[in-house]
Amino acid sequence: MCRPSGRGPLDDDPVVLSLSALRTKGLFALAATAVFAVPPVLLAPPASAAVSNGGFETGTLTGWVRDGQAAVVGSGAHSGRYAGRVGGAGRTKGDSSLAQTFDARTGERRLSFWYDVSCPDGAPHSGATAGLRDNTTGVTTTVLPMTCTEGHGWQQATAPVRPGHNYTLRLASRSDAQADPTVTLYDDVRLTDAPVLTQIDTDPFTNSASQHATVVEPDTFAAGNTVIAVAQNGRFFSGGASGLGWARSADGGVTWTHGTIPGITVYQGGAFSRVSDPSVVHDARHGTWLAAGLALNSTSNGTIGAGVTVSRSTTDGASWQNPVRAVGFNGPNYDKPWITCDNTPTSPFYGRCYIEVDNNSAGNRILMSTSTDGGLHWSAPITPSGAPSGLAGQPLVRPNGTVVVPYSANGSAIRVFNSANGGASWSGTSLVASVSAHTVAGGLRALRGIASAEISASGRIFVAWHDCRFRANCTANDIVYSTSPNGTTWESVARVPIDPTTSSVDHFLPGLAVDPTSSGTTTRIGLYYYFYPVANCTSATCRLQVGYISSVNRGVSWTPATTLTGPFPLSQIANTSQGRMVGDYISTSVVGGRAVSAFPVGQAPTTGQAFDEALYTAGPLPLG
Numbered sequence: 001m002c003r004p005s006g007r008g009p010l011d012d013d014p015v016v017l018s019l020s021a022l023r024t025k026g027l028f029a030l031a032a033t034a035v036f037a038v039p040p041v042l043l044a045p046p047a048s049a050a051v052s053n054g055g056f057e058t059g060t061l062t063g064w065v066r067d068g069q070a071a072v073v074g075s076g077a078h079s080g081r082y083a084g085r086v087g088g089a090g091r092t093k094g095d096s097s098l099a100q101t102f103d104a105r106t107g108e109r110r111l112s113f114w115y116d117v118s119c120p121d122g123a124p125h126s127g128a129t130a131g132l133r134d135n136t137t138g139v140t141t142t143v144l145p146m147t148c149t150e151g152h153g154w155q156q157a158t159a160p161v162r163p164g165h166n167y168t169l170r171l172a173s174r175s176d177a178q179a180d181p182t183v184t185l186y187d188d189v190r191l192t193d194a195p196v197l198t199q200i201d202t203d204p205f206t207n208s209a210s211q212h213a214t215v216v217e218p219d220t221f222a223a224g225n226t227v228i229a230v231a232q233n234g235r236f237f238s239g240g241a242s243g244l245g246w247a248r249s250a251d252g253g254v255t256w257t258h259g260t261i262p263g264i265t266v267y268q269g270g271a272f273s274r275v276s277d278p279s280v281v282h283d284a285r286h287g288t289w290l291a292a293g294l295a296l297n298s299t300s301n302g303t304i305g306a307g308v309t310v311s312r313s314t315t316d317g318a319s320w321q322n323p324v325r326a327v328g329f330n331g332p333n334y335d336k337p338w339i340t341c342d343n344t345p346t347s348p349f350y351g352r353c354y355i356e357v358d359n360n361s362a363g364n365r366i367l368m369s370t371s372t373d374g375g376l377h378w379s380a381p382i383t384p385s386g387a388p389s390g391l392a393g394q395p396l397v398r399p400n401g402t403v404v405v406p407y408s409a410n411g412s413a414i415r416v417f418n419s420a421n422g423g424a425s426w427s428g429t430s431l432v433a434s435v436s437a438h439t440v441a442g443g444l445r446a447l448r449g450i451a452s453a454e455i456s457a458s459g460r461i462f463v464a465w466h467d468c469r470f471r472a473n474c475t476a477n478d479i480v481y482s483t484s485p486n487g488t489t490w491e492s493v494a495r496v497p498i499d500p501t502t503s504s505v506d507h508f509l510p511g512l513a514v515d516p517t518s519s520g521t522t523t524r525i526g527l528y529y530y531f532y533p534v535a536n537c538t539s540a541t542c543r544l545q546v547g548y549i550s551s552v553n554r555g556v557s558w559t560p561a562t563t564l565t566g567p568f569p570l571s572q573i574a575n576t577s578q579g580r581m582v583g584d585y586i587s588t589s590v591v592g593g594r595a596v597s598a599f600p601v602g603q604a605p606t607t608g609q610a611f612d613e614a615l616y617t618a619g620p621l622p623l624g
Contacts, residue, residue: 051102051169054113054189056082061098068096078114078154078187086128087173087183097172098186101135104161110194111143111169112158119148119182126176128184130157136165146174148182149541152534153504156563160196195548195564200249200256200598201615205234205242205267213605214574215245215615217583218598222591223282223289223343225252228317229598230278230291231615233260234267235574235581239303240274240296242267245615248317253596253620261291261311263322270323272306273298277336277584284343285351286374289313291320292339292355295329305334308357310375326378327369332361336391336584347401349422356393356405357381364389364410370423384417384426392450392584396487398459404487406432406463408449414463418487432484433493438468438477440508441535442542442570445579452512452585458519461487464527466508470495476506476535479527481555496527498549498561506535507547513588513595515623523554524623526595528588533567543567544582546599552624564618565601572602573613582613594620 052063056072057080064070069088077083086096104111117128127148133140143159161167173184203213211234218231227249234242243265247258264270274296282289291311296303307328313320328334337357342349353371355378358364366388367381384405393407403423406416414432419425437448451465464481468474479496499505507529515524527549532542545566551558570580588597598615605612 050105051189051191055080055187056084064098064100066098070096070098076185083185083187085183085185086171087175088181093175095172095174097170099168099170101168103166104163104191106163107193108163108191109160109196110158110192111161112156112192113189114154114156114187115184116154117147117149117184126174126182129172129174131170132159133168134165135168155533195618195621197616197618199614200229200247200617201231201245201258203233204260207242207267210234210236210242211574211610213609214611214613216574216581216600218586218615219279220587220589220598221280221282222589225591226250226316227253227589227591227596228280228289230280232276232278236274237575238577240276244275244278244293247615252591253617261320264293264295264309272296274303279338281339281341283341283351283353283374288374289317290339290353290375292337294334294337307334308337308355312375324376327355327357327381332359335360338394340395340397342397342401344399347399349401352422354395354403354423356395358391364391366390366393366407368423368426385428388429394453396453396455396461404461406451406453411435411449414449414451414465416487430488432463432490433482436467436469436474438474440506441537442539443579444570445576445581446508447584450584452510454512454514456514456519456523457517460485462512462514464510464512466510470501477508479507479510479529494555496549497558504534506532509586511586511588511597513590515590515593521554525551525555526588526590526623528586528597528599530582539570542570544570548621550595550623559624568602572604572611574611594622596620
């Protein structure tokens with residue numbers, strides 16, 4: 001062990017650390033910026049131009065101010081040879097820490113570091129914690145709340161910074177007087193130009209029966225430079241939301257405005273008690289945006305899906321009309337609608353739009369409806385041949401007008417059917433792939449078999465979902481996918497290599513995008529997804545994050561994954577009868593050759609609301 005320079009004697013007693021397989025994903029995430037009570041930040045040397053010796057690779061604590069038991073260790077580092085150790089082997093009470101003051105330079109918008117904490121007894125007042133003081137504004141942010149994750153290995157924490165501001169970072173380890181010693185390793189402290197998250201939609205409702213402030217289950221669509229996202233605002237525990245919110249970008253996902261879609265629920269001047277399951281599309285032929293939702297009614301038998309509404313915008317998404325009643329409203333309980341349109345001018349069915357929905361009262365019988373006048377009127381729904389049972393179908397239209405609809409066969413498999421005559425009739429179903437899914441821990445609502453589907457310029461279909469088939473004993477999920485050149489024959493299931501199959505990381509809720517101008521071996525793919533760094537967690541210990549990865553060669557190879565958010569606890573997102581919720585799906589769209597997504601992120605509430613779960617974007621991210 002190297003003996004660094006610093007204040008006071010060093011505790012060089014042997015330390016037993018529990019280190020699991022290292023996680024070396026891409027960097028960069030958003031930390032909650034709520035102010036918590038944290039130990040005072042120690043004075044440090046004058047600010048450096050950037051973080052000094054953030055990887056401890058000098059073998060000393062040069063650049064850092066030590067308080068209590070801290071040293072450099074030469075084994076078990078996250079990367080390189082050395083890491084900083086905070087805490088000691090003796091029975092000590094209180095904090096030990098390392099602190100450093102620095103300036104954030106132009107282009108540096110994110111602070112990140114890695115930590116591995118060993119707290120064998122799991123005492124509630126022991127663990128790793130970190131605070132970041134913005135000396136320019138005087139505000140201190142808790143980057144890492146008190147965390148005791150024995151045996152979970154290296155994990156990442158991050159926080160946004162503002163160029164030109166001066167900061168002091170304090171990396172601490174706290175031990176309880178009655179506990180075994182707590183020791184934390186810190187490594188790879190750095191400033192980066194990571195993607196900066198932008199909040200694009202919030203819950204404006206205040207009714208007492210639903211959970212505020214919550215935004216969940218977004219869908220996106222892009223046309224030209226316009227990107228529209230729609231999502232549930234004000235989620236009820238028993239199902240549905242107070243209303244649907246919209247967010248609009250007219251510059252490819254850089255800047256946004258937002259509002260609510262009128263006339264659906266009683267909270268928006270409509271007739272229905274709640275609304276759920278939003279999806280959105282642009283009808284190019286009629287110059288109209290269409291947002292579908294599942295209108296819900298409260299009955300003596302509970303909340304039921306009354307039918308599918310379609311809200312129209314003829315102002316490029318800047319304002320929305322009261323909804324059209326498109327499918328249902330005749331008694332049965334409907335669920336999981338989705339909408340799309342034929343936007344290929346050479347297609348024989350150009351301008352025809354399609355809705356898929358299932359009749360839950362008839363055992364999830366799938367139904368399809370069509371519109372030829374910009375969503376004003378919709379045909380009586382018909383069922384595909386064989387009356388298949390399933391949900392969450394996502395219709396896609398090939399350039400020749402053939403409609404392909406992959407759907408979940410009630411969680412057991414992904415199946416598909418199609419129409420070659422503009423929806424006048426629909427084929428029987430065929431198998432895309434079976435589904436083998438690890439149950440996502442912590443009670444998070446992440447339904448098996450709910451897929452994300454997209455299409456390339458040539459009409460090749462891509463379908464992605466979370467699945468454990470590549471993991472020994474199904475201990476965690478990967479994002480997997482299958483493709484088809486025509487919607488009838490499907491390639492073997494492939495795995496997106498976000499992490500090694502031996503890792504502890506669980507991936508789920510994919511939002512897939514395919515560049516609609518690309519095809520063949522140069523098809524460009526973007527994928528956003530949620531993940532747990534540690535699959536084997538509980539409702540109290542699970543930490544949710546969002547990641548991004550892309551490919552420029554139809555999935556032959558992939559970029560390193562980038563972490564965009566978190567980690568945030570499940571207690572910071574809406575609760576439902578089926579578990580904590582960010583959504584049954586998320587979505588990604590490509591505009592100008594870059595991938596834009598919208599995803600809910602939980603933060604600690606500071607406004608008196610029960611939650612602070614808003615909708616965010618990382619902006620347009622590159623493909624490749």
